[in-house]
Amino acid sequence: MKITLRKKKLSTGKFSLYIEYYKGSGKNEHGKLEHYREFEYLKEYLMMHPQTEAEKQANEETWNKAEQVLAIRKAEYAQGKYGIKDRSKDKLLFLSYYEKLKEERYESKGNYDNWDAAQNHIEAYCGKKNITFGDIDEIFVQGFKKFLGHASKATSNNPLSQNSKHAYYNKFKAALNQAYEDGYTRRNFAAAVKGFTQVETFREYITHQELQALANAQCKHQVLKDAFLFSCLTGLRWSDISKLIWLEVRDEKEGSRLIFKQKKTSGQEYQYISNQARRILGKRKNEDDLVFQGLKYGAHFNAEILRWCMRAGITKHITFHSARHTHAILLLENGADIYTVSKILGHKEIRTTQIYAKIVDKKKKEAANLIPELEIDYEF
Incomplete structure (x- = not known):
């Protein structure tokens, strides 16, 4: 050149x-x-x-x-x-460089959170060693992949899911790719080590009939019941419901809608809600008051969701996030197009929403065989 x-x-x-x-x-x-x-x-x-x-x-x-x-x-x-090799860069700390790259993504909240989560596992792998770029080679990269695959734990102390391994390794790899572009390493060592494959995860949801049973069943905490049913009717995440204030609930002539900033993506959202969803919220309070006062994230509320489901006769492993999946399925089953559902859920890519469409298609196929066969003599 x-x-x-x-x-x-x-x-x-x-x-x-x-x-x-x-x-x-x-x-x-x-x-x-x-x-x-x-x-x-x-x-x-x-x-x-x-x-x-x-x-x-x-x-x-x-x-x-x-x-x-x-x-x-x-x-x-x-x-x-x-x-x-540029010897002046050999002694620079890899974790300091990673931290810099992470902070550059602060405005993209969802991406920043993923980089932050991956950093916890990179720090655990490095331990107390001050890893410099001079220490990084193919063996170091292979070691981190092995660490994610066999030693690293989620916050629940369970092994990492396949998709978590995929996501964390990709952030680690992205940092090494950038380090190579910036001249910190003489080779792109991450390119020589194959990452984890991503798998399509099963998304548990409840049917309209089961949702009706939940609405009729007793829940120990009324605020939890209201928040869960509201999520089923709107598709909002826990993170957005738990911080929702009355200022973000607009009662207008055409109906009610929410104007809020999504916590995961930091995107401004404008979402109309059904009359029934609005009735769940009850009477307005002060603009700065939380809509769902007393709603707390923790093992106690998670366990109560399961007990509430059992009272309703539902044996599925339901979490609060299942309400969001339920909303997507109910919309598609009742004629909403996939583009509209994608916008309501705040997905950046339509392929994320297509997972729900596959579930609906599967249920339609099962429904096709629900009618008992007739006794008919066929002549060929």
Whole structure:
């Protein structure tokens, strides 16, 4: 590759300085010769016709600065081509670098939380060792994968799920990919180690008939019952329901809707709710008051959901998040299109919602065989 400092004439009476990376040539699919180039614009400018000594001096300083950048780019290319390590970066701590990458994602709350969760497992793997980039190699990467697969635990002290392993390893790999791009490692060691495959998880839900049974059954905590049924009717997550305040509940002429910021994605949401869902909320209180006062996350409330389900004759392992799955299934079963369901649930990708569509299709197939066969003589 040839790396050259060049300048481009602008209509402003200045030259824009840029670096050209010439990567050779080849024939395209039509047999025509093509040259492969990339450009890095330095945002440095020269005056075309400097008049004063000060202008000439400024041009000279700008050009010298651009030549220094050129020298750095050539050195970086040589390091990559010949396997020369940048010794100044060897002693930098990997965890400090990972922390920096994580903080850059703070505005994307869901992504930030995943990076944060993965960091806990990376720190557990590293232990008290101050791992530097000089310590990282293929064996280090393989060791982390093995740690996730056999030693790392979830907050419940259970082994990590397959999808958690997949997610945490991908964050670790993304950090190493970026470290390689930034010149902290001479090779992309993560590229040589295959990650975990992602699996489609089963999403437990309750039917409309079971939901009616729950509505009729006794629950020890009325606020828990109200919040769960509200989630079934709206699809809101626990994290959004637990922090919902009356200011975010708008009673309008056309009906009621919620205007809130989703905790997982930090996205602003505008969601209409049914009249029945609004009746569950009860009378309005002060704007800053929580709608579901006294709702707490913990083992006690989780256990009460299971006991409540048993009183209703439901033997499935139901969690609060099952209410969100229930909402999606009920919408699809009653004619809502998958795009609308995706928007209501706040999914960024339609393929996330398609999992529910598969469940509905399976139930339709089962329903096709519910009618007993007739005694008919077939003539062929």
